[in-house]
Amino acid sequence: MSESGTKLNLRILQWPMTNPSTTAGATLQGPARAALAWTHTARFLTTASRLDQLPPSELAEIAFVGRSNAGKSTAINRLAQQKRLAFASRTPGRTQHINLFEVGPKDAPDALLADLPGYGYAAVERAAKLRWQEVMAQYLAQRRSLSGVVLMIDSRLGFTDLDRQLLGLLSPRLAGGAVRLLVLLTKCDKLTRSAGASALAAAHTLLGEVCPEHADVGVALFSALKRIGVDDAALTLYGWTRATPRAT
DSSP: EEEEEEETTEEEOOOOOGGGSSSSSOOHHHHHHHHHHHHTTOOOEEESSSSSGGGOOEEEEEEEEBBBSSHHHHHHHHHHOSSSSSSSOOSSTTTSSEEEEEETTTTTTOOEEEEOOOOOOTSSOHHHHHHHHHHHHHHHHHHHHEEEEEEETTTTTTOOOHHHHHHHHHHHHHTTTTTTEEEEEOGGGGGGHHHHHHHHHHHHHHHHHHHTTEEEEEEOOOOOTTTTTTTHHHHHHHHHHHHHOOOO
């Protein structure tokens, strides 16, 4: 663990709590435009309820994870600029499949996005919770093509015990450099500027404490509604798929 965070490659991706793309008439800069054009190509590939049902792949795979109702599906749809790419159940926690999406040219996709079921919702039966905890643990620990994880945290609530457990599951792969991490503090439009700064600082401190040294970690405030942090998130994911693979 990194006590001070000095050996952790931890970056605040976007501050202050504004985004040029929210300004009327603003035009995206070249890198952001390319990244969003890339995420816009996302299309459904397959769905699976078990790890062994997922197709093997040599493509970089980026998983979206988070507590139910943290805004995961909404964030995916906003990044892809599609209204219903990722399905948001009317009952949080009821979606119990891993959904894969291809990204890139249709004849030569260059990455996969994985939408994992939300966790922690009280209305879900205990047996289903336990089953999905096992599936997610297997996925995060064993999925060979996994190269990045986007963790959604409700900016108003901060990290829960379940979020910390998930980070614990990821820790060995973060330490080995095989997987990168981006934490999006969602629904930040519901916070004041000072509360947003506090949420970002608290996340920075916690990640510095729990993530292994030399892990590649980013954190940003995010609002699908106001498009805060959307460009930065798209640029990060786009960069991950084009970066030189890190040592495992």
